[in-house]
Amino acid sequence: MLQDYIKIFMIDYISNLLNFFYKFSDKLEKNxxxxxxxxxxxxxxxxxxxxxxxxxxxxxxITKKLILDDNYKFKKILSEELKNLDYxxxxxxxxxxxxxxxxxxxxxxxxxxxLIEQDKNYGKSNFGNNQKLNxxxxxxxxxxxxxxxxxxxxxxxxxLASVFQxxxxxxxxxxxxxxxxSQIQILTNSLFKRYSQLLGYKVELKENExxxxxxxxxxKKILNKYEDxxxxxxxxxxxxxxxxYAISELIKYIQDDLILLNIKFDKFTYExxxxxxxxxxxxxxxxxxxxxxxxxxxxxxxxxxxxxxESRKQLLFKSTEIFDDRDRAFKKANGEWTYFANDAAYHLxxxxxxxxxxINIWGSDHIGYIQRMRSIMMAVTxxxxxxxxxxxxxxxxxxxxxxxxxxxxxxxxxxxxxxxxSVGKDPLRYFMISTRSETAMDFNMNKVLEKNxxxxxxxxxxAYARASSVINKSKDLNIxxxxxxxxxxxxxxxxxxEINIILKLLSYPYILNQTAKFKEPHRLxxxxxxxxxxxxxxxxxxxxxxxxRLIDPSNIKKTQSKLIWLNAFRIVFKNxxxxxxxxxxxxx
RNA sequence: GUGCCCGUAGCUCAGUAGGAUAGAGCACCAGAUUCCUAAUCUGGGGGUCGUGAGUUCGAAUCUCGCCGGGCACGCCA
Numbered sequence: 001m002l003q004d005y006i007k008i009f010m011i012d013y014i015s016n017l018l019n020f021f022y023k024f025s026d027k028l029e030k031n032x033x034x035x036x037x038x039x040x041x042x043x044x045x046x047x048x049x050x051x052x053x054x055x056x057x058x059x060x061x062i063t064k065k066l067i068l069d070d071n072y073k074f075k076k077i078l079s080e081e082l083k084n085l086d087y088x089x090x091x092x093x094x095x096x097x098x099x100x101x102x103x104x105x106x107x108x109x110x111x112x113x114x115l116i117e118q119d120k121n122y123g124k125s126n127f128g129n130n131q132k133l134n135x136x137x138x139x140x141x142x143x144x145x146x147x148x149x150x151x152x153x154x155x156x157x158x159x160l161a162s163v164f165q166x167x168x169x170x171x172x173x174x175x176x177x178x179x180x181x182s183q184i185q186i187l188t189n190s191l192f193k194r195y196s197q198l199l200g201y202k203v204e205l206k207e208n209e210x211x212x213x214x215x216x217x218x219x220k221k222i223l224n225k226y227e228d229x230x231x232x233x234x235x236x237x238x239x240x241x242x243x244x245y246a247i248s249e250l251i252k253y254i255q256d257d258l259i260l261l262n263i264k265f266d267k268f269t270y271e272x273x274x275x276x277x278x279x280x281x282x283x284x285x286x287x288x289x290x291x292x293x294x295x296x297x298x299x300x301x302x303x304x305x306x307x308x309x310e311s312r313k314q315l316l317f318k319s320t321e322i323f324d325d326r327d328r329a330f331k332k333a334n335g336e337w338t339y340f341a342n343d344a345a346y347h348l349x350x351x352x353x354x355x356x357x358x359i360n361i362w363g364s365d366h367i368g369y370i371q372r373m374r375s376i377m378m379a380v381t382x383x384x385x386x387x388x389x390x391x392x393x394x395x396x397x398x399x400x401x402x403x404x405x406x407x408x409x410x411x412x413x414x415x416x417x418x419x420x421x422s423v424g425k426d427p428l429r430y431f432m433i434s435t436r437s438e439t440a441m442d443f444n445m446n447k448v449l450e451k452n453x454x455x456x457x458x459x460x461x462x463a464y465a466r467a468s469s470v471i472n473k474s475k476d477l478n479i480x481x482x483x484x485x486x487x488x489x490x491x492x493x494x495x496x497x498e499i500n501i502i503l504k505l506l507s508y509p510y511i512l513n514q515t516a517k518f519k520e521p522h523r524l525x526x527x528x529x530x531x532x533x534x535x536x537x538x539x540x541x542x543x544x545x546x547x548x549r550l551i552d553p554s555n556i557k558k559t560q561s562k563l564i565w566l567n568a569f570r571i572v573f574k575n576x577x578x579x580x581x582x583x584x585x586x587x588x
Numbered sequence: 589g590u591g592c593c594c595g596u597a598g599c600u601c602a603g604u605a606g607g608a609u610a611g612a613g614c615a616c617c618a619g620a621u622u623c624c625u626a627a628u629c630u631g632g633g634g635g636u637c638g639u640g641a642g643u644u645c646g647a648a649u650c651u652c653g654c655c656g657g658g659c660a661c662g663c664c665a
Contacts, residue, residue: 040605058607065645096608097645141665183665298662301590314663325591332663339665367592368660393593393658435601438593440658442600447614451627454600454614462627470624507604514604526602529612540629543620551624588627 012509013103013111014044014055016087021059024081033074034066046507053091053100054503061097105491108499111506112490115568123512123575128169134350135161137361138258138265139176142250143187144212146257146416152392152441153361154416155432155581158263159521160359160390162579167516172355175265176346179247179272181339186210188243192230194219195242199228218249260420261429262581269349271342279352280337280345283380292318292379293330317341322375340369344376347387351380359519360389367391390519393440395432400446423448426582430457433521433580456529457582463532464573465588466539467566470550472586474563477553481563490561495548497538502565504531508572521580528576535569 025037041062046055060078067074075093082091082099087107093099115122137157140150161171178184190209194216197203205211222230222245230238251268258264274280287293296316300309315331317340330341337345350358358377362369370389377387397404397414404414420428427448434456435441451458491499508527515523542549550562577584 043605043607045607046604052608056608061607061645094608098608178665181665301661309662312663326661329663334663336663338663343665364593364659366660370592391593391659436594439601440594444600447600455627456613458627459613462625466625466628473624511604518604522602523604526604526612529602533612536628537630539624540620540626543623543626543629546623549624588625 012506013087013108013503014046014507014510017044017055017057017101018042020081020085021057024059024078025063028063033069033072034063035068037063037066046503046510052094052098054102054499056101057099058097060093060099064097105489108502108506109490112502112564112568115505115508115571116564119571120575122571123509124166124168125509125513126168127513127516128164128167130168130170131356132172132354133164133169133357133359134172134174134353134355135164135359135361136174136176136350138254138263139178140254141178141183142247142254143183143210144250145214146254147413148395148397148416148419149363149413151416151419151428152395152432152437153363154258154263155261155429156390156392156437156521157361158261159429159433159524159580160361160516160519162581163512163516163521163524166512166579172266173264174267174269174350177247177251177268177270179243179270180275181271184243184247187215187246188239191215191218191222191242191246192238195222195230198223199231201231214250214253215246218246221249257416257420260417261425269346271346274342274346274349277349279349280341283341283345283348283376286348286380287317287330287376290379292321294318296327298327298329317372317376319372319375322378324371324375328372340372344373347373347377348380351377351386357385358387360387362389362391364391364393388519390437392437395441395443398442398444398446419445426461427455427457429581430525434525436520436522456525456532458588459536460525460528460532460573461577461582461585462588463535464570464577465585467535467570467573468586470566471563471570474551474559477551477559479556479559479563481560481567490564493555493558493561494565497534497541497548498562498565501531501534501538501569504534505565505568505572508575524576524580528573528580531569531572 021042022039025034025039025042028034029036041058043058044055045057060075064074078099079091079093082088082101087104089102089104091099091101118124135157138146138150138154140146146154157173161173165171186209190205190211193203193205193209198216198219222242230241233241255265284293294316295313297311297313298316300311312333314329314333316327317330319328320326328340329338332338347358360373370391373389374384374387378384397419423445431441431443431448447454448457449455494502504527511523511527515521538548539550546552550559550566552559574584
């Protein structure tokens with residue numbers, strides 16, 4: 001575990017410091033000066049809030065009380081060690097016990113140089129060691145177009161996949177297509193009814209069937225090709241045809257819609273394939289060998305009155321033995337596999353494809369399913385973290401201060417496509433990941449179209465455009481920054497605001513790794529907004545104070561110094577924009 | 589009734605692994621444009637972090653109880 005930390009933090013100053021404290025802790029333990037230090041409690045605070053140092057740490061605070069020998073001069077020895085670090089300029093241990101640290105300017109300049117050399121690759125690492133990671137998301141049933149209900153998970157999955165790719169995982173973006181089961185049967189019937197209607201037959205859709213216009217379009221296509229052939233055809237052949245045609249066309253629709261947001265899947269796995277391969281028998285054997293299956297009767301849920309409750313004997317999965325609070329049906333009373341059993345088989349199949357780790361992104365309506373699926377994967381892999389499930393709460397759409405209500409049954413749901421047409425890709429992608437996925441989110445369709453402070457997408461893009469405009473302007477002045485090595489003393493020309501921006505830029509690899517670790521892409525947008533704010537603020541200082549402007553034609557060295565961090569700023573922004581999937585405009 | 593998630597400023601949300609005086613944006617008030625993009629910035633007011641206890645040097649953060657909201661709760665998918 002500790003090794004992981006060290007690996008993560010290899011390239012940034014936060015990592016270096018943590019690494020130092022970890023080693024120092026080891027030494028204290030080895031020499032019996034302390035018994036045991038809980039290294040996970042060591043923190044580096046790099047926020048701009050702590051004005052007392054460029055960064056600060058609680059290391060002294062949490063360690064001093066663990067010292068066994070009263071004669072051990074901990075504070076003095078720690079200070080000596082810190083002084084010996086070649087990247088620390090000075091430090092002090094405050095009265096309250098925090099260690100406040102300032103870095104050597106040369107050290108930061110070297111990191112800045114590294115950032116610029118790395119360019120597009122800055123932030124990338126091999127932390128993932130090329131492990132195979134499967135991220136399954138969207139997986140909407142192919143019974144209609146993609147709606148806003150799947151939007152959040154779609155962007156979340158796509159961005160997370162990009163983040164993991166950055167830090168060295170081999171990522172597969174996967175979509176699971178539920179193409180068997182009763183919903184699909186209903187879809188097939190609905191399509192045939194539409195087809196029949198086009199031929200003049202008087203059939204009505206039932207309440208649970210799919211009313212959307214898209215099925216009429218599909219029916220027309222069938223009609224054009226086959227005319228009335230299917231009316232008289234063999235029922236089984238006809239159903240096979242309608243089912244397969246509906247699914248393949250609807251999957252195409254779904255793919256086309258997702259491409260609008262630049263979301264592409266590497267693999268579509270069909271439930272029917274899993275069934276055909278009979279994976280479920282393998283799963284059955286595994287669970288049976290572990291004595292996790294039994295014939296039993298599920299208890300009636302307490303509290304809620306369920307009329308017509310009927311106890312039935314069926315095959316149950318002993319998920320209570322692992323993570324769940326209830327055993328779950330594995331076979332229906334009529335002997336068929338449950339949906340859950342088939343889904344579990346699909347997850348076994350992913351395991352058999354030799355992924356090192358699985359991530360699923362589910363809507364909040366599936367929260368109740370998490371523990372049984374985790375239980376299955378624990379039983380299969382013996383690893384409790386092999387499968388990680390992230391849930392998304394709903395997105396409520398607001399327009400003109402009113403909630404847009406949606407009902408799939410009435411067919412008035414809002415499709416991803418229509419939302420894309422009114423809002424555009426960048427705001428959709430940005431907003432979908434800018435809040436924690438577990439928090440229910442309000443999406444205000446009016447505000448995302450505004451081009452001002454209220455709209456963080458534009459706020460960040462504008463910062464990038466401003467930075468770019470300076471770079472372009474500098475080209476007119478023939479200022480080049482190619483020989484960065486000669487300007488290792490750039491800090492002589494920079495003020496505190498700029499140094500703080502540089503520190504933030506250099507924390508990017510750490511932010512990226514934390515984002516992956518917690519699987520929370522909103523950390524990226526927070527980081528972007530923080531940096532944008534610092535940048536705009538600094539920019540405006542140049543209005544009052546000419547010496548703070550980025551370009552000073554009378555002082556080339558100073559201007560070069562500023563252009564260097566400005567370049568770094570653009571590199572980090574561009575990399576982040578790419579990960580989030582929004583555009584970077586040189587001009588706006 | 590049970591499980592999971594959420595509750596931070598009037599509104600929308602952050603709070604980076606338990607750290608120093610809880611932060612942004614919007615809204616409200618007052619300012620900044622002969623100057624690299626004012627799609628921006630500066631200043632001001634506004635908080636019992638749902639609530640009560642506990643853990644400790646230290647809690648918005650961890651534990652437990654309560655209150656409020658969301659999702660789900662036999663064989664559907």
